[in-house]
Amino acid sequence: xxxxxxxxxRVAIAGGGPAGMALALSLRLKGIEPEIFEARAREAVRHxxxxxxxxxxxxQILDWLGAWxxxxxxxxxxxxxxxxxxxxxxxxxxxxxxxxxxGWVAAASDLIxxxxxxxxxxxxxxxxxQTIVAADTAGFPLTAFAEGRVETGAxxxxxxxxxxxxxxxxxxxxxxxxxxxxxTGEGPLALLxxxxxxxxxxxxxxxxxxxxxxxxxxxxxALLQKRFGTRHRFVSTTPRVAYPLGLRYRPHPVAERQVWLxxxxxxxxxxxxxxxxxxxxxxxxxxxxxxxxxxPGAPDVLAAYAxxxxxxxxxxxxxTDLLILGFGNDFPPLRHARGAGLLALDMLPALRGxxxxxxIFGARAWP
Numbered sequence: 001x002x003x004x005x006x007x008x009x010r011v012a013i014a015g016g017g018p019a020g021m022a023l024a025l026s027l028r029l030k031g032i033e034p035e036i037f038e039a040r041a042r043e044a045v046r047h048x049x050x051x052x053x054x055x056x057x058x059x060q061i062l063d064w065l066g067a068w069x070x071x072x073x074x075x076x077x078x079x080x081x082x083x084x085x086x087x088x089x090x091x092x093x094x095x096x097x098x099x100x101x102x103g104w105v106a107a108a109s110d111l112i113x114x115x116x117x118x119x120x121x122x123x124x125x126x127x128x129x130q131t132i133v134a135a136d137t138a139g140f141p142l143t144a145f146a147e148g149r150v151e152t153g154a155x156x157x158x159x160x161x162x163x164x165x166x167x168x169x170x171x172x173x174x175x176x177x178x179x180x181x182x183x184t185g186e187g188p189l190a191l192l193x194x195x196x197x198x199x200x201x202x203x204x205x206x207x208x209x210x211x212x213x214x215x216x217x218x219x220x221x222a223l224l225q226k227r228f229g230t231r232h233r234f235v236s237t238t239p240r241v242a243y244p245l246g247l248r249y250r251p252h253p254v255a256e257r258q259v260w261l262x263x264x265x266x267x268x269x270x271x272x273x274x275x276x277x278x279x280x281x282x283x284x285x286x287x288x289x290x291x292x293x294x295x296p297g298a299p300d301v302l303a304a305y306a307x308x309x310x311x312x313x314x315x316x317x318x319x320t321d322l323l324i325l326g327f328g329n330d331f332p333p334l335r336h337a338r339g340a341g342l343l344a345l346d347m348l349p350a351l352r353g354x355x356x357x358x359x360i361f362g363a364r365a366w367p
Contacts, residue, residue, distance in 0.1 A: 008033045009296045012140040014132040015147025017045055018108065019262030019279045021115040023146050024124050025065040026283050030291040035125045035140070037132040038147075046116070048108040049166060049241050051199040053179070053192055055277045056099045061284055066121070067114040074193045075101035077177040084184040084229065103179075105192045105199060142257055142297035144286070145264040146279075150248035158247040160324055162187055163209045164270055165202040167240040168194060169224070172233040182228055188323070189227050190270070198232075200224065201270055209242060245269050249317055253282075254306045257297035261286060266317060269324050274316045285309055 009032045013020045016038025024034035038045060054062070054073070062068040079102055082089035094102045119126060130136075137143045150157070175198055180191040187203030202224065204212050215223065221234045228234075249266035253259060262279035289305035290296040 009290070009293070010035065010140045010142075011290070011296060012037065012132065012137045012143045014143060014145045015262075015264065016040075016042065016126055016128065017048075017147045018112050018115055018276065019264075019283065020146035021112070021119050022062070022065060022067070022280060023144060023261070023283045023286070025067070025115065025118055025122060026061075026287040027290070028122050028124060029064070030287050032287075032290055032296065035127070036119070037127050037130050037136060039131045040129065042116070042126060042128040046109050046112050048112060050108040050243075051166070051168075051192060051194060051201075052106055052108050052111060052276050054104045054106060054111075056101060056103065058277045058280045059104060061280045062111075062114075065115070066118045067111070071106055071114045072110050072195075073104040073106040074195060075177055076103040076105065076179045076193060077101060079179045079181065081181045082183070084182060084227070101177075105179075105194045107194070140297075141295055142259065142290075142302075145258065145260045146262050146283075148264050149267055150250055150260075150264065155248060155250040158321070160245045160247070160269060161206050162203050162245040162269075163206060163242045164245055165200075165204055165209075165212060165240050165242050167200050167202075167220075168197045168238045169200055169221070169234045170197050170236045172235055175232075180228070180231075183323075184227050186227065189224075191228070191232070200237075202227065203245065206244075213240070213242065247317070247321055249313070252306065253309065253313075254302040256299070257302075259286065259302060259305065266313060268317065268320045274320055278313070278316045281312060282309060285312075 011027055011032055011034050013024055013034050013036045016036045020036055020038070024036055027034045053076070059068060062071070077094050079092040080089065081092070092102060094100065132143070174196075175191075175193040177193050179193060180189075182189040182191075186205065188201075189203065190201040191198040192201070193199075202212075212220070212223070217237050220240070221237055224234050224237075247268060249268075250260055250264075253261060253265040261282035263275070265282065266275075266278065268275045268278070285308055286305055289301055289308065293301045295301065
């Protein structure tokens with residue numbers, strides 16, 4: 001245990017995006033001195049067009065970091081899960097779990113701005129336009145890789161052959177803070193309440209991506225209506241952007257004086273919105289493991305962190321992968337089995353509560 005007069009432990013963070021800044025804030029709050037190295041210009045980091053679904057567990061972490069109170073966000077009170085062309089559906093409600101909301105939806109750019117303001121207020125060193133190299137970390141006992149992606153050959157990978165098409169749409173009736181997860185033969189479709197509109201994550205196969213991109217607004221809204229059904233009527237859309245989808249993860253997120261977390265440790269399909277929530281749980285657990293350690297890069301400290309994260313990481317990775325592989329097959333017997341599963345989930349409150357809490361808090365149901 002460190003004592004008064006000992007040098008303050010230092011950690012170099014590769015990546016100044018949301019995960020890197022959240023990690024820096026978390027470490028600073030635990031008396032560890034972080035230093036951020038970001039390859040892009042700091043202003044460019046904010047140009048992120050994604051929308052994030054944040055769980056209640058993530059809300060608690062972000063509130064502790066000082067990045068929640070002024071963040072523009074929209075609550076999710078209800079989540080409706082269904083499949084097109086088959087029976088069965090389940091509905092999750094915040095009131096059943098005694099939580100303020102099942103989650104919140106925020107623009108990634110707004111969250112980055114809130115974290116950046118907190119980093120500035122804390123006086124954390126942020127080195128922009130600087131790719132981290134070994135010479136930069138010579139004086140640090142630990143380097144944390146918090147952004148980017150799992151490098152080829154460093155872990156396991158699965159290409160889903162899909163892209164996510166993102167946009168915001170206006171609907172004819174108020175969304176009433178209901179989020180929708182709709183599984184179709186072409187891939188999942190998510191509608192997340194954001195302000196007065198819905199943020200859309202439309203999955204499409206790589207083979208038809210160019211065709212979807214070429215659609216004018218009216219034709220795109222017609223496609224969206226066909227995929228979703230009639231529970232909402234879509235009246236306008238913003239310009240669309242697309243991102244490739246796949247699964248990449250490091251089985252072992254630590255090495256000698258190195259740790260990987262967030263997208264650098266695992267990149268997940270956006271179905272069920274697990275990616276950034278898992279990253280924040282990585283950050284929370286890493287900070288707890290390093291707090292009080294005289295040497296934050298010691299092998300036993302990193303091994304304990306990796307062991308503690310194993311169940312949560314495997315659970316989130318397996319859950320999202322199973323959803324894509326299981327719901328992506330339109331074989332009729334499998335479609336009926338999925339419907340029966342959704343129906344059973346809807347009829348069993350204890351099971352429904354377990355699934356919801358697992359999505360909100362991870363394997364350990366933090367806190």
